[in-house]
Amino acid sequence: MQPSLSQTCALCEASLTGKNRSKEHIIPNAIGGRKKTAGFICNKCNNKRGERWDADLAKQLNWFSLVTGISRQHGAPPKQIVQTVEGDKYWLLSDGSFFPGGPPYSEEDINGSVKISITTKTIAEAKQHLKGISRKHPKFDVEKALNELEIKTDYLKSPLHVSLSLGGPDAGRSLVKTAYAFASACGVANSACNKALQYLLDDKLENIPFGLAYLSDLIQSRPKDKIFHCVSLHGDPGTKLLWSYIEYFGIFRVVVLLSDAYSGQIKNEVYSIDPIDGSSVGVKVKSDVTPEEFSRILSGNGLNHENYRAAADYALPIILQRAQSRNLDSVVRDGFDHAAKSLGIKEGEEIPKEKAAEFTALMMEKISPYIAHLVQSSHRSPP
Numbered sequence: 001m002q003p004s005l006s007q008t009c010a011l012c013e014a015s016l017t018g019k020n021r022s023k024e025h026i027i028p029n030a031i032g033g034r035k036k037t038a039g040f041i042c043n044k045c046n047n048k049r050g051e052r053w054d055a056d057l058a059k060q061l062n063w064f065s066l067v068t069g070i071s072r073q074h075g076a077p078p079k080q081i082v083q084t085v086e087g088d089k090y091w092l093l094s095d096g097s098f099f100p101g102g103p104p105y106s107e108e109d110i111n112g113s114v115k116i117s118i119t120t121k122t123i124a125e126a127k128q129h130l131k132g133i134s135r136k137h138p139k140f141d142v143e144k145a146l147n148e149l150e151i152k153t154d155y156l157k158s159p160l161h162v163s164l165s166l167g168g169p170d171a172g173r174s175l176v177k178t179a180y181a182f183a184s185a186c187g188v189a190n191s192a193c194n195k196a197l198q199y200l201l202d203d204k205l206e207n208i209p210f211g212l213a214y215l216s217d218l219i220q221s222r223p224k225d226k227i228f229h230c231v232s233l234h235g236d237p238g239t240k241l242l243w244s245y246i247e248y249f250g251i252f253r254v255v256v257l258l259s260d261a262y263s264g265q266i267k268n269e270v271y272s273i274d275p276i277d278g279s280s281v282g283v284k285v286k287s288d289v290t291p292e293e294f295s296r297i298l299s300g301n302g303l304n305h306e307n308y309r310a311a312a313d314y315a316l317p318i319i320l321q322r323a324q325s326r327n328l329d330s331v332v333r334d335g336f337d338h339a340a341k342s343l344g345i346k347e348g349e350e351i352p353k354e355k356a357a358e359f360t361a362l363m364m365e366k367i368s369p370y371i372a373h374l375v376q377s378s379h380r381s382p383p
């Protein structure tokens with residue numbers, strides 16, 4: 001049954017007609033959300049506030065989006081600076097690869113001659129840089145430099161330092177908006193979510209209607225081999241509570257109280273997806289949270305360190321495994337391209353039998369450093 005669409009915006013009460021009916025992602029698209037709802041907020045509210053809230057959340061979760069390789073409707077997640085535990089900085093790119101984070105261009109005067117170092121991601125970018133240099137330094141031999149260009153592939157030798165926290169008023173509002181949008185999509189009237197509405201409209205941020213939820217695992221028979229994004233909705237006129245559980249990337253877990261005066265039908269709904277391809281995951285959320293656990297979560301005492309660590313121990317290996325297989329894919333692809341190019345085999349052409357051994361050897365030339373890196377990292381003792 002399709003719920004009837006609300007006629008007014010949940011945030012400003014503008015009427016939702018025609019162009020003003022914004023299609024709002026329930027889980028922000030910036031972290032891989034797909035499903036939209038049309039009867040929730042107006043275009044203006046979506047542009048003015050919703051996008052800012054979601055952008056802050058997406059920024060804080062960007063490492064997870066980059067490493068798992070989520071797909072979004074508009075472009076890839078932006079690259080970001082990451083740091084190894086030894087303090088070296090790298091750019092993490094949306095294909096999961098790393099790129100040295102040092103200055104891309106430097107000039108050094110050595111006894112009257114200029115030493116120029118450039119680091120770029122692609123050959124095309126390097127050529128662009130070299131042309132710029134030749135304009136500035138007419139004696140510079142562009143042709144010679146182009147012939148001497150080399151592509152270097154390095155692998156990180158030290159583990160990365162990753163922040164596992166999520167916070168701040170904008171990201172918090174994004175979470176509440178997601179729960180609210182899901183309730184709206186499930187047919188709950190916008191005006192029935194008093195707690196969420198109060199919080200989203202109040203600049204003073206009193207009565208925060210959500211809290212970290214690590215006192216128990218609210219997912220029933222959690223899948224061991226995949227992480228997911230989920231948002232649920234639970235309404236019970238007996239307790240008068242309407243609330244939602246949200247989990248992102250397996251690690252970030254919160255409960256949002258939408259209303260404490262709920263009088264509608266019993267609700268138990270979950271929307272859950274694999275953030276990588278948007279496919280449905282089908283998890284179940286426990287709706288019978290004890291009143292004691294509920295009030296501890298909402299009073300900001302829902303962080304149990306042991307359970308929090310268990311959440312990280314569950315999600316991080318899955319995420320890193322995913323990162324590793326993406327890397328391996330791209331290394332193999334590069335190896336293949338390298339071998340084909342060296343032997344003059346064009347795209348789509350078959351590899352001649354007599355060249356097969358040479359082809360494999362050339363491929364391995366590119367792949368071996370990665371294998372060596374994998375072997376090294378698996379022998380490194382954990383910090």
Ligand SMILES: [Zn+2]
Binds near residue numbers: 009011013041046
């Ligand atoms: Zn509005």
